[in-house]
Amino acid sequence: MMDNQKKAxxxxxxxxxxxxxxxxxxxxxxxxxxxxxxxxxxxxxxxLAVAGCTAADVVSILRKKRQDVREYRVEIxxxxxxxxxxxxxxxxxxHIVTGHSISEKAVADAIELSETKYCxxxxxxxxxxxxxxxxxxxxxxxxx
Numbered sequence: 760m761m762d763n764q765k766k767a768x769x770x771x772x773x774x775x776x777x778x779x780x781x782x783x784x785x786x787x788x789x790x791x792x793x794x795x796x797x798x799x800x801x802x803x804x805x806x807l808a809v810a811g812c813t814a815a816d817v818v819s820i821l822r823k824k825r826q827d828v829r830e831y832r833v834e835i836x837x838x839x840x841x842x843x844x845x846x847x848x849x850x851x852x853x854h855i856v857t858g859h860s861i862s863e864k865a866v867a868d869a870i871e872l873s874e875t876k877y878c879x880x881x882x883x884x885x886x887x888x889x890x891x892x893x894x895x896x897x898x899x900x901x902x903x
Contacts, residue, residue: 802839809850809890810835812880816873817854817866824865829899830857837888847888854894861896870894 765782772778775792788798799807810833821828831854838849856866870892874881881890 805847805884806835806837806850808880809878809884810852812878813852813870813873813892814854816877817869820869820872821856821861821865824862824869826856826861826865827859827899828856828861829859830897831855847884850884850888850890852890852892854892855897856894857897857899859899861898863896866894866896 767782768780769789770778770780772788775790775795776798777789777791779787779789781787787804789801789804790796790798791800793800814831814833817833818828818831821831834853834855836851837847838851839845839847854866854870874890874892884890
């Protein structure tokens with residue numbers, strides 16, 4: 760296999776459960792039985808992948824910009840087509856940054872860099888789904 764290729768494996772575990780093995784060797788349970796909710800579904804994992812990819816970029820960029828980030832989270836929701844295969848049409852990604860004197864420009868620039876340059880997951884889904892982003896900055900309490 761070439762260096763730029765990655766290989767993951769999915770094992771059927773019975774009763775609509777699967778075990779995914781990531782290229783790094785991590786096992787992840789996957790539940791495809793809609794009403795059981797005992798592990799993430801593939802669609803839920805896709806949402807987490809989009810949010811996780813941009814979150815990693817934004818936090819890293821904000822650190823490099825020496826922003827005093829105390830808490831950070833990303834909320835993601837998605838709009839799916841009504842007809843099968845019910846692909847995502849749109850993702851809504853909200854970055855919530857808590858810290859001391861966080862620069863709006865730094866956050867906006869970090870999100871833009873993630874969207875346009877670094878986030879490979881967003882780049883993969885963007886040909887068929889739009890991604891709308893927003894952010895909120897919360898001033899941390901002085902004891903944080």
